[in-house]
Amino acid sequence: MVLLEADKITKRFGGLxxxxxxxxxxxxxxxxxxxGPNGAGKTTLFNCISGAHQIDSGRILFDGKDIxxxxxxxxxxxxxxxTFQIYVASGDLNVLENIMVGCFMRTSSTAKAKSMAExxxxxxxxxxxxKSMMNELPVAVQKRVxxxxxxGTSPKLLLLDxxxxxxxxxxxxxxxxxxxxxxEKMGITVVLIEHVMEMVMKLSQRVxxxxxxxxxxxxxxxxxxxHPDVIxxxxxxxxxxxxxxxxxxxxx
Amino acid sequence: MEDLKNAFDFSDFPRIDLIVAGAxxxxxxxxxxxxxxxxxxxxxxxxxxxxxxxxxxxxxxxFGGQVDLGQAQYLGIGAYTTAxxxxxxxxxxxxxxPVGILMSVIWSFIIxxxxxxxxxxxxxxxxxxxxxxxxxxxxxxxxxxxxxGIEILSMKYSPPDFMRLIFKEDxxxxxVILLFFIIGLLILNAFRKxxxxxxxxxxxxxxxxxxxLGINVxxxxxxxxxxxxxxxxxxxxxxxxxxxxxEPEDTMSLDLSILIALxxxxxxxxxxxxxxxxxxxxxxxxxYLKALLGAASGMVGIDLIFYGGIIMLISAIEPxxxxxxxxxxxxxxxx
Numbered sequence: 001m002v003l004l005e006a007d008k009i010t011k012r013f014g015g016l017x018x019x020x021x022x023x024x025x026x027x028x029x030x031x032x033x034x035x036g037p038n039g040a041g042k043t044t045l046f047n048c049i050s051g052a053h054q055i056d057s058g059r060i061l062f063d064g065k066d067i068x069x070x071x072x073x074x075x076x077x078x079x080x081x082x083t084f085q086i087y088v089a090s091g092d093l094n095v096l097e098n099i100m101v102g103c104f105m106r107t108s109s110t111a112k113a114k115s116m117a118e119x120x121x122x123x124x125x126x127x128x129x130x131k132s133m134m135n136e137l138p139v140a141v142q143k144r145v146x147x148x149x150x151x152g153t154s155p156k157l158l159l160l161d162x163x164x165x166x167x168x169x170x171x172x173x174x175x176x177x178x179x180x181x182x183x184e185k186m187g188i189t190v191v192l193i194e195h196v197m198e199m200v201m202k203l204s205q206r207v208x209x210x211x212x213x214x215x216x217x218x219x220x221x222x223x224x225x226x227h228p229d230v231i232x233x234x235x236x237x238x239x240x241x242x243x244x245x246x247x248x249x250x251x252x
Numbered sequence: 253m254e255d256l257k258n259a260f261d262f263s264d265f266p267r268i269d270l271i272v273a274g275a276x277x278x279x280x281x282x283x284x285x286x287x288x289x290x291x292x293x294x295x296x297x298x299x300x301x302x303x304x305x306x307x308x309x310x311x312x313x314x315f316g317g318q319v320d321l322g323q324a325q326y327l328g329i330g331a332y333t334t335a336x337x338x339x340x341x342x343x344x345x346x347x348x349x350p351v352g353i354l355m356s357v358i359w360s361f362i363i364x365x366x367x368x369x370x371x372x373x374x375x376x377x378x379x380x381x382x383x384x385x386x387x388x389x390x391x392x393x394x395x396x397x398x399x400x401g402i403e404i405l406s407m408k409y410s411p412p413d414f415m416r417l418i419f420k421e422d423x424x425x426x427x428v429i430l431l432f433f434i435i436g437l438l439i440l441n442a443f444r445k446x447x448x449x450x451x452x453x454x455x456x457x458x459x460x461x462x463x464x465l466g467i468n469v470x471x472x473x474x475x476x477x478x479x480x481x482x483x484x485x486x487x488x489x490x491x492x493x494x495x496x497x498x499e500p501e502d503t504m505s506l507d508l509s510i511l512i513a514l515x516x517x518x519x520x521x522x523x524x525x526x527x528x529x530x531x532x533x534x535x536x537x538x539x540y541l542k543a544l545l546g547a548a549s550g551m552v553g554i555d556l557i558f559y560g561g562i563i564m565l566i567s568a569i570e571p572x573x574x575x576x577x578x579x580x581x582x583x584x585x586x587x
Contacts, residue, residue, distance in 0.1 A: 050464060076466035084461060092453055092522060101454040104447045105466035109254055113447070133583075153465055 001028040002061075003157055003189050004049070004080075009058035011041075011048050018044040020213040021058070026157065031183045032191045033204030033221065037234050040210040042193045043085060046159050050082045051075040063156060077105060081155035083146045085162045085193075095137075095145050096121065096130040102152025117152055123186070124148045124178060140171040144178060151182065158182065160192040164199055172196055179203060197239065201225070209234065259442035266582075269525070276528075280430055284423045291543070293422045297494065299535040300429045301487055304436045306515040306527030308483030311443055312476045313513055314521030317456030318368070319376045321509045322383030326356045326481040328390065328504035330488025335402040335498055336395075338416060345417040349489040356485035357478045359386075364474040371459075380506060387504040401499025404492065417493040425494050432490060436483055440524055443479065452476055453522070484512075507556070511538070514559055517566055520575025529574050534562075 004026040011019040018041045026032050034042050047053040049060060051072035060068045067075050081102075093101070099117040100110075107113050121127045124144055134142055143163045150158055160179070164172050176199055183190050183203075194200045200207060200221065207224045209217040211233040217224050224230055231240045262270060283296060305327065312318050333352030337343035343351075363382050370378050391399045409418040419425055443449045451472045454462040459469050492498050502508075511534070519530025541555045570576045 052460060052463070071468075072460075072463040073466050073468050076464055082464050084458075084464070092457055093450075097450065097453070101450050101462070101467075102465045104450055108447045110258060110445050110447065110450075111254065113450075136587075149461075149465065 002026070003028045003030075003063060004191075005061040006045075006049065007059040007061070009045065009048055009060065010056050011044055011053055012056050017213050019048060019055070022210070022213075022215050023058075024208055024215065024218065026189060026191055028189055029187065030189055031179075031203055031205050033200040033207040034191060034193045034210065035195070035197070035200055035207060035234065036210035036216075039212075040234075041213040042210055043161055044213075045210070046082060046161055046191075046193065049075075050080060050159060076153060076155075079154070079156035080159070081150035081153045081157070082159035083143075083150050083161055083163060085165065093134070094130070095126060095132050095134065095148075098134065098145060098149050099152045102149045105153045120148050120151050123181070124151070140167050140174065143167070143175060147178065147182070151186070151188075155188060157189045157191070160190060160194075162193055162195065164194055164196045172199060175199075176203060197225075197235070255442045255446060258445040259438040261445070262441065265524075273525070277434075280433075284426055290422065291539070293426065295536055295539045297422060297426055297429055298539065299531050300426075300433045301491060301494075302512070302515055302535050303433060303528045303531040304429075304487040305484050305512040306519065306531055307436045307440050308480040308487070309512050310440065310480075310516045310521060310523075310527045311452070311483075312473065312480045314516055314523070314526065315444070315449055315456065316452040316473060316476055317522075318473060318477075319513065320379045320477075320480075321376050321506070321513055322379035322381075323480065323484050323512050324504050324506070324508035325383035325386045326360065326484045327488035327491065327508065327512075328386065328500065329356045329359060330485030331492040331498050331503045332390070332396055332402070333485075334489040335404055335492040338404060338492075339402055342416075344415040345489065345493055346415065349486055352489045353482045353485045356481040360478045360481040361474060364477045368470050368473045368477070380509070383504065383509060384506065387500045390500040390504065397499075399500065401497065401502075402492075404496040406496060417490070425490075429487075429490055429494075432487060436487075437524070437528075439479075439483065440527075444524060448472060448475060448479075456522070510559065514562060516573075518562055518573050520573035520578075522572065523575045523579075526573055526575045533574070 002025050006022060006024050008021045008023050009019050010017065010021050022045060034045070036042055044053065048055045051067065051070050051074065055068065059066065062075070062078060062080055065078065067078065096117055099120055100113045103113040103116040107116065121130055124147070126144060126148060129137060129141065134145065137145070147160065147163065164175055167175065179190060179192070180203065182188050192203070204221050206219065207221050208215060209224060209230050216229045216233060217227040225235060225240060231237060305323065309320065309323050313320050330352040333355055334345060334348040337348035337351065367375060367378055367382060390396055396402065406418050409416055411418050411420045412424055417428065451462065451467045454465065454467060455469055455472060462469055488503065491503065515530035515534050516527045517530070518533060519528065520526025537558070538555060541558065566573055
């Protein structure tokens with residue numbers, strides 16, 4: 001079953017075409033990777049889907065409904081959650097309260113929102129830091145909290161925008177476990193933008209590659225990294241060789 | 253009725269806060285029973301009134317981070333509604349006050365709709381402009397007494413008149429406003445823990461994130477703005493009966509709007525105790541400055557220099573005011 005369907009999404013900023021007629025589908029229960037060089041239009045695509053930007057042409061269907069013209073808060077209420085790449089918390093809300101804000105989308109009761117948030121904290125193993133302020137936490141933990149906040153809205157689809165940026169290898173390992181947990185145990189469909197290729201390769205069932213606002217490739221991870229356009233635009237020859245050397249069994 | 257339960261629930265504060273709050277409350281109830289000057293009494297009433305104004309401002313300005321500098325207009329609407337209804341139609345206070353609140357809320361939606369399309373400094377500037385337009389209208393509108401304003405003649409009534417809120421002795425006014433003060437505190441306490449309160453704090457943090465969590469930012473701000481204006485308007489209605497002589501300059505001026513915002517900001521915006529602390533510092537200061545400098549001609553307006561200085565101090569030292577300093581200390585001790 002198709003959960004999200006983007007049909008020829010085009011978004012222009014003045015003369016710049018940030019998203020040029022991009023079409024793709026996300027199936028229910030899938031984990032989709034979205035890669036491409038800086039400025040390829042990945043975050044813009046997230047903004048278009050989540051309603052933060054209004055698209056210039058095209059159509060977006062989510063869960064069978066046309067969400068093309070909806071505002072981001074309306075899209076969120078339908079069950080499409082996202083995280084932000086750059087998120088500066090001023091430190092007014094503690095971790096538990098941050099997640100409660102998300103839970104308040106589903107309930108108006110403070111007591112209920114609190115118990116929902118506590119459940120999410122428990123699931124992502126964040127209970128110990130419930131009372132901490134965001135700006136007191138290491139970046140890796142902050143990223144987990146932003147994911148927990150999005151999960152507080154009980155979404156069907158979660159868009160993750162570079163949750164591994166700026167993390168060290170062991171932290172990346174940790175966040176991959178979290179994403180796997182969200183995808184497999186919580187049963188939430190995930191689309192992730194990521195530059196950490198190791199993570200994209202290991203996690204994604206399918207990968208879409210953007211370059212200059214256009215979709216240049218789509219397919220399973222191992223065939224996408226062999227795609228000549230992807231190597232030229234993003235990965236470079238060396239990575240492709242290294243990847244081929246480490247995983248000789250996969251792909252054709 | 254979770255909100256009602258939340259209003260009386262102060263359990264998330266440390267015990268020292270509750271002891272201090274209890275002591276302050278006992279003092280407030282006991283104060284009139286001890287010998288006091290009429291100057292001290294009027295200062296105390298002013299303190300309670302400005303606490304309420306600042307509490308109202310704190311909902312949208314503190315929790316929501318929308319620096320509104322036009323709240324005096326709602327004080328004016330509340331005061332004028334009560335004064336006009338009393339003078340022209342002999343309407344009791346307990347009817348005219350809700351009518352004033354209703355008018356303020358309607359007006360707040362009319363103004364709030366365009367206002368909350370703006371952000372940051374633009375919002376602050378536009379909020380000033382909107383309130384000054386209303387003041388200018390009231391200054392030339394004959395029905396409301398134009399620039400002369402309206403006078404409530406207490407000799408026409410037989411005080412103590414609890415229906416019309418006309419008293420000879422200030423002690424009656426004191427206890428009425430103390431009742432308002434406690435209700436205001438409970439409302440703010442419930443707001444703080446409500447869904448809307450959480451949403452506003454999220455909006456203050458980051459509007460894009462708030463939207464992505466399903467919050468209709470514009471509507472949440474307008475609802476909160478209406479709550480703020482209702483609290484300020486109710487206190488404004490009290491102001492009319494207490495002062496008895498209202499004019500646009502006293503009830504709707506920019507000075508007043510700034511003072512209201514300043515009290516909440518100095519005490520600690522976005523906290524429950526902040527507005528009270530701010531009013532406790534600034535109201536006596538304002539009264540004594542007036543008494544001290546009022547006699548010397550040419551010194552009018554010098555209090556504004558003090559306020560300007562305070563604004564600079566807040567922004568330089570601690571944007572969250574006095575309460576922000578307390579909280580920071582506490583957190584440091586805990587870690």
